[in-house]
Amino acid sequence: MHPLLGAALELHPQVALRPEPFGALAYHYDNRRLVFLNHADLVCVARDLAEHPSLAAALRAADIEPNRWPSFVAAFESLKDSEIVRER
Amino acid sequence: MSAETVARLKSGLDAPICLTWELTYACNLQCVHCLSSSGMRDDRELSTAEAKRVLDELREMKVFYINIGGGEPMVRRDFFELIEYAVTPTKSANGIGVKFSTNGTFIDAGNARRLAAMEYLDLQISLDGVDAATNDAVRGRGSHAFARRAMDHLATAGFGPFKISVVVTRHNVAQLDQLKALADSYGAQLRVTRLRPSGRGVDAWDDLHPTQAQQREIYGWLLAHGEEVLTGDSFFHLNALGDPLAGLNMCGAGRVVCLIDPIGDVYACPFVIHDEFRAGNLRAAGGFRRIWQRSDLFTSLREPQSAGACASCGAFDSCQGGCMAAKFFTGLPLDGPDPECVVGNGEMALAAQATLPSPVAVGVKPRPTMDHSR
Numbered sequence: 079m080h081p082l083l084g085a086a087l088e089l090h091p092q093v094a095l096r097p098e099p100f101g102a103l104a105y106h107y108d109n110r111r112l113v114f115l116n117h118a119d120l121v122c123v124a125r126d127l128a129e130h131p132s133l134a135a136a137l138r139a140a141d142i143e144p145n146r147w148p149s150f151v152a153a154f155e156s157l158k159d160s161e162i163v164r165e166r
Numbered sequence: 167m168s169a170e171t172v173a174r175l176k177s178g179l180d181a182p183i184c185l186t187w188e189l190t191y192a193c194n195l196q197c198v199h200c201l202s203s204s205g206m207r208d209d210r211e212l213s214t215a216e217a218k219r220v221l222d223e224l225r226e227m228k229v230f231y232i233n234i235g236g237g238e239p240m241v242r243r244d245f246f247e248l249i250e251y252a253v254t255p256t257k258s259a260n261g262i263g264v265k266f267s268t269n270g271t272f273i274d275a276g277n278a279r280r281l282a283a284m285e286y287l288d289l290q291i292s293l294d295g296v297d298a299a300t301n302d303a304v305r306g307r308g309s310h311a312f313a314r315r316a317m318d319h320l321a322t323a324g325f326g327p328f329k330i331s332v333v334v335t336r337h338n339v340a341q342l343d344q345l346k347a348l349a350d351s352y353g354a355q356l357r358v359t360r361l362r363p364s365g366r367g368v369d370a371w372d373d374l375h376p377t378q379a380q381q382r383e384i385y386g387w388l389l390a391h392g393e394e395v396l397t398g399d400s401f402f403h404l405n406a407l408g409d410p411l412a413g414l415n416m417c418g419a420g421r422v423v424c425l426i427d428p429i430g431d432v433y434a435c436p437f438v439i440h441d442e443f444r445a446g447n448l449r450a451a452g453g454f455r456r457i458w459q460r461s462d463l464f465t466s467l468r469e470p471q472s473a474g475a476c477a478s479c480g481a482f483d484s485c486q487g488g489c490m491a492a493k494f495f496t497g498l499p500l501d502g503p504d505p506e507c508v509v510g511n512g513e514m515a516l517a518a519q520a521t522l523p524s525p526v527a528v529g530v531k532p533r534p535t536m537d538h539s540r
Contacts, residue, residue: 094260096181096228100174103183105230107263107286112183112230114171 080151088128088166104162111160175422178468181227183422186436190237190428191538195269197305199367204237205539210429214244221252223454231263240272253286261286270316278319290329291316296344300337321352331357335374342387357396363495364437365534381508403488403504406481417490420467432457437491441535474501481509497531
């Protein structure tokens with residue numbers, strides 16, 4: 079299992095999400111980064127991260143099929159790099 | 167940025183990513199290339215109460231940040247009141263980040279301390295030459311000294327990394343390294359943008375716009391500096407020379423950016439203050455949101471654009487035909503080459519235009535619709 083799947087994550091408190099037809103835009107008010115969340119499912123998982131003990135639990139709660147998990151892990155690695163999400 | 171994301175951006179967003187709001191046409195300077203032909207205040211400019219209602223609406227639309235300019239925005243007596251209103255979060259919504267452009271004249275020690283104390287605030291000082299002679303020839307006598315004094319005050323006040331914003335011209339291309347060194351010396355960030363033939367720039371263009379050889383020099387310099395130098399993604403026409411520069415390779419007009427002018431008119435971008443690109447006025451029913459989401463102009467800009475005369479050029483995917491404003495104000499068709507096309511098609515189109523009998527429908531250079539110079 080990818081280590082990130084076991085991590086407890088949350089959206090950074092300085093991040094705002096704005097719904098868009100393709101998913102959402104995320105903006106980090108501290109580091110001024112603007113990031114595209116290119117799927118509605120990704121937005122759902124990101125928004126509710128803090129309510130789940132791990133990324134895996136958040137994916138399960140959002141009914142994400144296991145064969146799609148690798149793409150979500152990649153997306154959250156990138157979101158973690160840009161500090162849109164962080165470990166809590 | 168993936169091709170998929172760019173395609174989505176082209177079809178438009180529910181709210182702009184970054185919009186420019188020019189607070190006033192009043193300015194103490196008379197820069198020869200001023201994109202908004204600023205100088206005198208317009209009697210119809212938005213009042214403090216109206217401006218705050220606009221900020222409320224932008225906050226509701228979750229516009230993350232705005233670029234404030236002018237004119238010289240600090241000329242407005244309610245300047246601090248408005249930016250403080252913008253950046254302050256409410257119970258239900260984040261503040262709106264503000265980046266403002268200024269010539270620096272009004273940044274004295276006290277104002278520098280006040281600005282340094284604010285969060286979510288960026289500012290950029292305009293400077294178009296590393297020395298007074300180069301800068302003042304474009305921005306006016308004494309303007310280099312004003313700008314440097316403002317930078318000194320900001321540094322003393324501990325503002326942090328402000329930006330030095332340079333419009334690249336024929337006369338300062340050779341100074342890019344020195345301008346970068348100047349920014350570094352303040353711990354500031356250099357921002358360089360493309361000159362457009364907009365506003366008073368329509369008359370300054372022939373003398374100021376970089377030569378073909380300089381275009382290649384700018385491209386090489388930007389490629390070498392990557393994301394450490396900001397460009398507002400304004401040089402994408404140079405991508406036809408090879409590897410793409412950092413940033414979005416597309417025209418954002420009416421798709422991800424727009425301009426609100428001092429009297430509430432909304433244009434597709436800051437460089438097209440002309441009736442043809444005015445989408446509406448936000449004092450009308452429905453306000454800014456209705457214009458952004460439903461105006462005929464913005465809707466049409468979000469439809470797939472024709473490559474026109476550039477369709478057969480192998481570089482079109484790289485340069486996207488260049489800048490709409492640069493074409494429009496040099497009298498070139500919007501679905502053809504940029505006047506500074508690095509393949510040389512723009513020069514050919516301009517030469518062909520010069521040989522046409524005048525006056526004809528194409529080849530007549532439009533003038534800006536408004537002029538606040540005097």
